[in-house]
Amino acid sequence: MKCPVCFREMERFDSNHWRCEEHLIFNDTYCQGFWKGYEKAHKLQQDQKIVVLCGSSRFADVMAVCAWLLEKEEGVICLGLHLLPWWYATKDEIPDHLAEHEGVADRMNELHLRKIDLAHEIFVINVNDYIGDDTKREIEYTKGKGLPIRWYSHDPIGIKVQQIITSRLEEVGYEKSTD
Numbered sequence: 261m262k263c264p265v266c267f268r269e270m271e272r273f274d275s276n277h278w279r280c281e282e283h284l285i286f287n288d289t290y291c292q293g294f295w296k297g298y299e300k301a302h303k304l305q306q307d308q309k310i311v312v313l314c315g316s317s318r319f320a321d322v323m324a325v326c327a328w329l330l331e332k333e334e335g336v337i338c339l340g341l342h343l344l345p346w347w348y349a350t351k352d353e354i355p356d357h358l359a360e361h362e363g364v365a366d367r368m369n370e371l372h373l374r375k376i377d378l379a380h381e382i383f384v385i386n387v388n389d390y391i392g393d394d395t396k397r398e399i400e401y402t403k404g405k406g407l408p409i410r411w412y413s414h415d416p417i418g419i420k421v422q423q424i425i426t427s428r429l430e431e432v433g434y435e436k437s438t439d
């Protein structure tokens with residue numbers, strides 16, 4: 261029996277108790293209940309699909325809509341870049357490369373790879389076929405892990421979002437820039 265606190269093997273204390281060198285004496289019922297719950301939680305975690313969205317921060321709005329549709333229609337958990345509200349900006353608007361602007365680009369890029377470590381697949385936001393260097397690195401990292409890659413340009417969810425953009429925004433003269 262393993263200790264519910266430190267996960268190390270415990271010794272028998274008496275007929276219905278276990279003892280951890282570091283911690284306490286636990287009774288059989290508690291230990292069995294703990295590990296049963298632990299396995300159940302672990303199973304749930306394995307069954308829950310996680311999709312990590314990758315792409316330039318200039319597409320954070322497109323990414324947010326894709327994440328919304330993926331969670332709503334596929335019941336997956338989405339991780340990606342966060343779309344910030346207009347009031348976060350100190351000047352006129354939030355710059356595309358906010359992480360660079362705030363001097364945290366390397367840290368945030370590294371953190372994104374840790375998100376991919378949790379992923380079952382990634383979803384690349386390649387609007388107008390644009391893929392930046394950071395995203396290219398994330399794609400290579402994902403390929404190295406042998407995980408599936410979905411593409412905005414060819415995925416039903418991406419196509420749906422692109423149709424929304426086209427129908428809602430082009431009519432008011434809005435064009436998604438890739439500069």
Ligand SMILES: [Zn+2]
Nearest residue numbers: 263266280283
């Ligand atoms: Zn212990």
